[in-house]
Amino acid sequence: xxxxxxxxxxxxxxxxxxxxxxxxxxxxxxxxxxxxxxxxxxxxxxxxxxxxxxxxxxxxxxxxxxxxxxxxxxxxxxxxxxxxxxxxxxxxxxxxxxxxxxxxxxxxxxxxxxxxxxxxxxxxxxxxxxxxxxxxxxxxxxxxxxxxxxxxxxxxxxxxxxxxxxxxxxxxxxxxxxxxxxxxxxxxxxxxxxxxxxxxxxxxxxxxxxxxxxxxxxxxxxxxxxxxxxxxxxxxxxxxxxxxxxxxxxxxxxxxxxxxxxxxx
Numbered sequence: 539x540x541x542x543x544x545x546x547x548x549x550x551x552x553x554x555x556x557x558x559x560x561x562x563x564x565x566x567x568x569x570x571x572x573x574x575x576x577x578x579x580x581x582x583x584x585x586x587x588x589x590x591x592x593x594x595x596x597x598x599x600x601x602x603x604x605x606x607x608x609x610x611x612x613x614x615x616x617x618x619x620x621x622x623x624x625x626x627x628x629x630x631x632x633x634x635x636x637x638x639x640x641x642x643x644x645x646x647x648x649x650x651x652x653x654x655x656x657x658x659x660x661x662x663x664x665x666x667x668x669x670x671x672x673x674x675x676x677x678x679x680x681x682x683x684x685x686x687x688x689x690x691x692x693x694x695x696x697x698x699x700x701x702x703x704x705x706x707x708x709x710x711x712x713x714x715x716x717x718x719x720x721x722x723x724x725x726x727x728x729x730x731x732x733x734x735x736x737x738x739x740x741x742x743x744x745x746x747x748x749x750x751x752x753x754x755x756x757x758x759x760x761x762x763x764x765x766x767x768x769x770x771x772x773x774x775x776x777x778x779x780x781x782x783x784x785x786x787x788x789x790x791x792x793x794x795x796x797x798x799x800x801x802x803x
Contacts, residue, residue, distance in 0.1 A: 661702030
């Protein structure tokens with residue numbers, strides 16, 4: 539039974555993960571964390587999650603929670619996750635990070651820190667999305683002459699765009715075709731744009747209502763079009779994937795892993 543720490547225990551994802559852990563009894567809720575000054579600090583994590591007392595009080599001191607026999611589930615922010623990763627690496631604690639919005643310099647720092655402990659870093663923990671990534675890479679090779687585009691939609695409160703998942707889909711398509719997404723990506727089109735360059739991949743983000751997250755990869759050819767779509771019906775898909783990653787990474791040697799490795803894809 540894995541000893542789990544839930545970071546961001548007062549947020550939507552944190553409350554959901556806490557509720558699943560306490561309801562399933564497959565893991566142990568060993569700790570709950572929130573940012574300093576958060577109104578939920580000092581409260582019972584189970585009560586905050588809406589399922590009754592758990593005996594685990596939310597704290598703002600991660601260093602006292604992170605131990606080698608724990609796995610932290612972190613869906614907070616890029617900045618907060620990077621700070622937690624540094625503590626996890628120092629303390630030898632395993633960590634699963636699903637936060638997005640990392641800048642290139644933050645990604646480099648995260649990779650360096652994560653290699654010091656057992657870590658999974660993925661923009662989307664959903665099992666279905668990670669299968670979509672594998673399929674998209676394979677299709678990109680098969681349909682080499684088809685134009686590839688990525689479209690995503692999320693809720694109106696998401697602060698980064700395009701989503702980390704959409705960017706990851708763009709990267710796997712580009713890598714499958716031997717091109718660099720950084721020099722071939724476009725994030726919007728307007729006006730007289732001219733003929734679409736062959737290797738260009740648009741990664742477009744929409745924001746509306748309470749959409750949990752839809753991702754569509756479009757392969758357009760002459761006279762036909764193939765669309766691959768994953769729709770997250772609730773955040774539970776992300777939470778369940780994160781719990782699967784936590785159970786897996788607990789027994790791995792130090793290193794930075796992805797959901798593909800967790801799922802054996």
